[in-house]
Amino acid sequence: MDGHGGxxxxxxxxxxxxxxxxxxxxxAFLAALVFAAVVGPAFLFGLPDLLSALLFxxxxxxxxxVFVVRVVYVLVDFRRGAQPSQPGRTSPDS
Incomplete structure (x- = not known):
């Protein structure tokens, strides 16, 4: 927003x-990755039905x-105005 609350x-x-x-x-990508990492072994190794259901x-x-935590983290980080460092440039504090 501009400096005047507009x-x-x-x-x-x-x-x-x-x-x-x-x-x-x-x-969404991270949540799918976590889901696959947790459920994957049940399909890969043919685990017993009870353990497969538990992993699912x-x-x-x-x-x-994971989805909610990631969305909140990215948006809070954006709101703070965090920017990646720029190698080769001096910081405004120096």
Whole structure:
């Protein structure tokens, strides 16, 4: 937003849109990866039915938690204005 509490500029809205999209896509990918890592051994190694069902339930419980944590982390980090360091440039503090 501008310094006077007005509406955000188009560039700021675009940056927020990109960041939200990145948060959702990366969270979905990470949640799917966690689910596959938890449930995968049940299919790979032919584990007993009870253990396979347990791993499936754990995967179903863990994936949404990972999704939400990732989205919140990315959006909070964006709101703080964290930017990656730029090698070769001096920081404003120096």
């Amino acid at each position: 509406r955000p500029h188009k560039a700021e809205r675009d940056a927020l849109t990109v960041e939200v999209g990145f948060a959702l896509v990366s969270a 339930q754990v995967g179903l419980a863990l994936a949404p938690v």
